[in-house]
Amino acid sequence: MIRHYLAAVLAATVLLSAGIAGAVLPGVGECLECHGDTTMEETLPDGRTLSLSVDLQTYRASVHGGGACVTCHVDAKAPHERLKKVSCGRCHGDAEKSYWGSSHGKLHAKGVTDVPACHDCHGKHDIRKSMDPSARTFRLNIVATCLRCHKDQALERKYDLPDREVMAAYEHSVHGMASKKSGLLGSAVCVDCHGNHEILPGDQPRSATHRQNIPTMCGKCHPGILEQYDESVHGKGMRAGIAESPVCTDCHGEHTIAKIGDPSSSVSHRNLPKTCSACHDKEAISTRYALPKKRFSSYMDSFHGIAVEYGMTKAANCASCHGVHDILPASDPASSVNKANLPRTCGKCHPKAGPNFAKGDVHVEVSPKKAMGVFAVRIFYTIFIGALVILFVLHLGLELYGRWNRRKEKSPLGKEGQS
Amino acid sequence: MSHADLAAGKVIRMSLLFRIQHLLLTVLLTVLAVTGFALMYHGNSLAQWLIRLEGGVQNRGIVHRVAAVLLMANLVYHAFYMLFSREGKPELRQLFFTKRDFDDFFQSLRYNLGTAKEYPRFGKYGYKEKFQYWGATGGVLLIAMSGFMLWAEEFSMLFFPKFVLDLALIIHGYQGLLGFVLLYLWHIYNVHLHPSVFPMNPSWITGKVSAEWLRREHPLEYEKLKGEGLL
Numbered sequence: 001m002i003r004h005y006l007a008a009v010l011a012a013t014v015l016l017s018a019g020i021a022g023a024v025l026p027g028v029g030e031c032l033e034c035h036g037d038t039t040m041e042e043t044l045p046d047g048r049t050l051s052l053s054v055d056l057q058t059y060r061a062s063v064h065g066g067g068a069c070v071t072c073h074v075d076a077k078a079p080h081e082r083l084k085k086v087s088c089g090r091c092h093g094d095a096e097k098s099y100w101g102s103s104h105g106k107l108h109a110k111g112v113t114d115v116p117a118c119h120d121c122h123g124k125h126d127i128r129k130s131m132d133p134s135a136r137t138f139r140l141n142i143v144a145t146c147l148r149c150h151k152d153q154a155l156e157r158k159y160d161l162p163d164r165e166v167m168a169a170y171e172h173s174v175h176g177m178a179s180k181k182s183g184l185l186g187s188a189v190c191v192d193c194h195g196n197h198e199i200l201p202g203d204q205p206r207s208a209t210h211r212q213n214i215p216t217m218c219g220k221c222h223p224g225i226l227e228q229y230d231e232s233v234h235g236k237g238m239r240a241g242i243a244e245s246p247v248c249t250d251c252h253g254e255h256t257i258a259k260i261g262d263p264s265s266s267v268s269h270r271n272l273p274k275t276c277s278a279c280h281d282k283e284a285i286s287t288r289y290a291l292p293k294k295r296f297s298s299y300m301d302s303f304h305g306i307a308v309e310y311g312m313t314k315a316a317n318c319a320s321c322h323g324v325h326d327i328l329p330a331s332d333p334a335s336s337v338n339k340a341n342l343p344r345t346c347g348k349c350h351p352k353a354g355p356n357f358a359k360g361d362v363h364v365e366v367s368p369k370k371a372m373g374v375f376a377v378r379i380f381y382t383i384f385i386g387a388l389v390i391l392f393v394l395h396l397g398l399e400l401y402g403r404w405n406r407r408k409e410k411s412p413l414g415k416e417g418q419s
Numbered sequence: 420m421s422h423a424d425l426a427a428g429k430v431i432r433m434s435l436l437f438r439i440q441h442l443l444l445t446v447l448l449t450v451l452a453v454t455g456f457a458l459m460y461h462g463n464s465l466a467q468w469l470i471r472l473e474g475g476v477q478n479r480g481i482v483h484r485v486a487a488v489l490l491m492a493n494l495v496y497h498a499f500y501m502l503f504s505r506e507g508k509p510e511l512r513q514l515f516f517t518k519r520d521f522d523d524f525f526q527s528l529r530y531n532l533g534t535a536k537e538y539p540r541f542g543k544y545g546y547k548e549k550f551q552y553w554g555a556t557g558g559v560l561l562i563a564m565s566g567f568m569l570w571a572e573e574f575s576m577l578f579f580p581k582f583v584l585d586l587a588l589i590i591h592g593y594q595g596l597l598g599f600v601l602l603y604l605w606h607i608y609n610v611h612l613h614p615s616v617f618p619m620n621p622s623w624i625t626g627k628v629s630a631e632w633l634r635r636e637h638p639l640e641y642e643k644l645k646g647e648g649l650l
Binding site for chain 1: 458461462470475476477527528530531532533572573574576577578579580581582583584585586589590593594596597600601604605608613614
């Protein structure tokens with residue numbers, strides 16, 4: 001009886017072992033017996049062909065090269081039918097989670113196929129660490145990786161994306177030039193501003209490029225400037241949720257950001273007045289925040305304004321007096337345009353500047369309230385010149401009238417005394 | 420006056436020195452007006468074209484200041500000449516306004532309206548010439564003072580607050596406009612367009628006018644010259 005029992009256990013063990021042996025997981029070598037063939041391909045239903053070959057060397061050099069095919073292709077056995085999709089999230093859970101929250105991921109989840117999945121940016125068997133200069137996600141390669149789709153006009157139209165000009169502008173911007181021309185790793189590439197896995201359009205509050213997040217985002221690389229900005233009237237307003245307060249991009253632009261010395265820059269010496277006046281020449285903003293009016297036209301009519309317009313870079317523009325990232329209202333004792341500080345501010349260019357520089361308003365609207373003296377002189381001259389012209393014309397007319405009258409009366413006699 | 424002049428009925432009205440001063444004044448005032456109004460009306464496209472023609476704002480300023488300095492030199496020379504030279508002193512005396520000028524002015528109005536029989540009898544300079552002369556002198560002095568204040572703005576502001584310079588700037592511009600109107604409506608009319616001289620009173624170039632014109636327009640001067648045996 002026991003003998004039979006043992007025999008049954010033995011048979012079962014042998015059968016079980018045979019079963020396990022039959023289902024044993026294939027190694028890389030076994031997979032490559034088929035997939036090492038460079039001509040191996042599959043014809044897809046739409047007629048295109050998909051290469052099924054894997055280059056061993058490329059795979060071994062990749063970040064996953066030390067592993068096995070079955071780590072990702074979990075259902076692989078030899079031979080096999082079409083395998084399930086690879087799930088990177090099994091290991092990279094956090095990245096996948098952020099991806100599903102992004103614009104790319106949300107569309108992907110709906111079954112849209114022309115949005116990028118992991119491998120579109122990272123690669124498949126050739127994935128490398130982002131620190132590796134040959135990785136698609138290496139800092140200097142990222143622009144090209146994103147532009148594979150974001151230069152495609154069909155996609156632009158389909159998803160209402162920013163057009164090619166916006167994309168091209170980045171390449172000429174100070175950030176684009178620094179990474180492309182100089183190969184500077186510290187220069188901002190797409191993901192530094194837009195994020196990587198969690199990319200969202202700027203109108204969503206969670207987006208890195210949402211207005212409220214922009215100063216903090218730029219401050220990742222420009223922390224010193226962020227510190228100044230946060231203390232300024234613009235920064236404080238922005239943090240307090242005042243929508244009109246400018247953030248970095250309102251003055252500097254986005255993809256078009258250029259160096260201050262570049263004539264095309266929105267903050268170049270000559271263009272700055274126009275950039276500031278985009279808000280400060282707006283009636284609605286001046287009224288809402290009780291700011292003085294006509295700041296732009298009165299500046300452009302001043303000698304500084306005219307000189308800057310004609311390219312004299314040493315003439316003062318807005319920033320020369322008001323500051324740049326640290327702008328404060330004139331009522332603030334720390335402001336460079338506070339009356340008490342004006343002699344020092346003017347003194348940057350006019351070394352002899354003294355207290356008299358602060359006695360009088362600077363580029364204000366000519367009105368009885370703001371500039372009574374100038375207003376009165378202007379009225380006086382307008383009336384005086386007008387009256388003089390009228391008197392001249394009257395005198396001249398009277399003279400011609402007299403001559404005409406006398407000629408009518410005395411025409412037969414010819415010449416008269418006065419002519 | 421030469422015998423040839425007398426024979427041709429010509430009388431000298433402007434000596435060579437006065438003609439040179441007048442020509443300098445004409446050229447310099449034109450340069451100052453062109454460079455000055457270009458800045459004053461910098462929003463106008465013609466003004467912008469002029470500023471570019473003058474080599475930008477900086478060069479425009481240099482041209483304007485060089486012309487201003489030359490004009491001041493001309494003015495100082497003229498003042499000394501009028502105050503101290505043998506030719507200038509009697510000229511200056513004849514240029515002062517007297518009560519008679521006001522009477523002449525009203526008489527000319529009445530004459531042209533037909534209520535006075537006689538046209539006023541002027542000496543070498545009538546009220547029109549005197550008004551022109553003193554108007555221009557006063558205007559140029561005011562423009563010059565405000566101009567120097569603006570030129571040396573840091574120095575000026577050692578003594579004056581900023582709002583005084585704002586006034587100097589607006590006076591400088593509007594007084595320039597006033598002078599321009601005076602020149603173009605009054606002077607050009609009197610010496611070019613007036614029926615008695617049209618198309619031009621030649622004395623600013625040749626220095627001479629016809630004795631007949633002098634007899635009609637400035638009878639007192641005519642009689643004075645005749646009395647002195649100069650005609």
